[in-house]
Amino acid sequence: NAGVTQTPKFQVLKTGQSMTLQCAQDMNHNSMYWYRQDPGMGLRLIYYSASEGTTDKGEVPNGYNVSRLNKREFSLRLESAAPSQTSVYFCATLTSGGPHGANVLTFGAGSRLTVL
Amino acid sequence: QKEVEQNSGPLSVPEGAIASLNCTYSDRGSQSFFWYRQYSGKSPELIMFIYSNGDKEDGRFTAQLNKASQYVSLLIRDSQPSDSATYLCAVSRSNFGNEKLTFGTGTRLTIIP
Numbered sequence: 001n002a003g004v005t006q007t008p009k010f011q012v013l014k015t016g017q018s019m020t021l022q023c024a025q026d027m028n029h030n031s032m033y034w035y036r037q038d039p040g041m042g043l044r045l046i047y048y049s050a051s052e053g054t055t056d057k058g059e060v061p062n063g064y065n066v067s068r069l070n071k072r073e074f075s076l077r078l079e080s081a082a083p084s085q086t087s088v089y090f091c092a093t094l095t096s097g098g099p100h101g102a103n104v105l106t107f108g109a110g111s112r113l114t115v116l
Numbered sequence: 117q118k119e120v121e122q123n124s125g126p127l128s129v130p131e132g133a134i135a136s137l138n139c140t141y142s143d144r145g146s147q148s149f150f151w152y153r154q155y156s157g158k159s160p161e162l163i164m165f166i167y168s169n170g171d172k173e174d175g176r177f178t179a180q181l182n183k184a185s186q187y188v189s190l191l192i193r194d195s196q197p198s199d200s201a202t203y204l205c206a207v208s209r210s211n212f213g214n215e216k217l218t219f220g221t222g223t224r225l226t227i228i229p
Contacts, residue, residue: 040124042221043160043204058216090159104150105217107159 003027004108006091012114013081021076021111023091031094032074033058033105034066036087043090049074081115088112119143120220122205128226135192137223139205142186149181149188150217152204160204164190195227 007022025032033048035058045058049068063085065077078085091108121140129135137151148167152160166172166179166188178191188207192199205220 040221042120043206043219045216048216104162104165105160107161110159 004091004093004106006089006108006111008111009109010112012116013078014116015082017081017115018077018079019081019113020078021089021091021113023074023076023108024072025074025091025093026072027093027095027106028071029093029095030071032068033092033094034064034074034076035090035092035107036060037090037110038087046076046089078113081113083115086113086115118220119218120205120207122203122220122223124221125224126226127223128228129195131195131197131227131229133195135195135199135225135227137190137192137203137205137225139188139190139220140186141188141205141207141218143207143209143218144183144186145209146183146186146207147210148208149179150206150208151177151179151190152206152219154202154204154222156201192225197227197229200225200227 005024030051034046035043037043044060046064047066049055052071055066067075089111092105095104095106119142151164153163154160164177164179166181169181169183172179176193180189202222202224204222206217208217
């Protein structure tokens, strides 16, 4: 997962606690994304950022906030964690000119979050 | 109905055989189709991309697309134990893919030595 770094890799929270997942990329990509992955649900887009300073909601934004302060970093914040937010979270960037010209997602290693 | 549907498996295939993974999608405006492979505990990685009807081959992998039937498949020839993973189908409304990929739930493939 060279180029997309997520921290922390593991986190346990109690209901109501807040935390921020950090994502940083060194590939100079404009677009960054946050997905969550749950058993039987696949990958679902939470928020994305097409460029520095812009963010947009994805499929499941409720309970989350994001911040894209600069081109490298895109953070995901849980203000008041709930057990339903127990999941594996993936940050990704969009790579232009991938195989046969496709724009493809490059994922970080993931952050496993458990909310008790 | 889910936008992108895959059989969750597990799909068990003997080593050396052909593994066939299927995916259907509901949005007729979909233009780009991707197959990602995800090993247990790891992040997804792209293995195939197709946007035209027909077949596209890359080594042991062949992606097949039929837009009229809203169906995309992945064939893995000469299956190897290292192919054991979950395969995620993803679709996009834009040409060549963009940020709003919609993923299926994945098919877990096990190659039996």
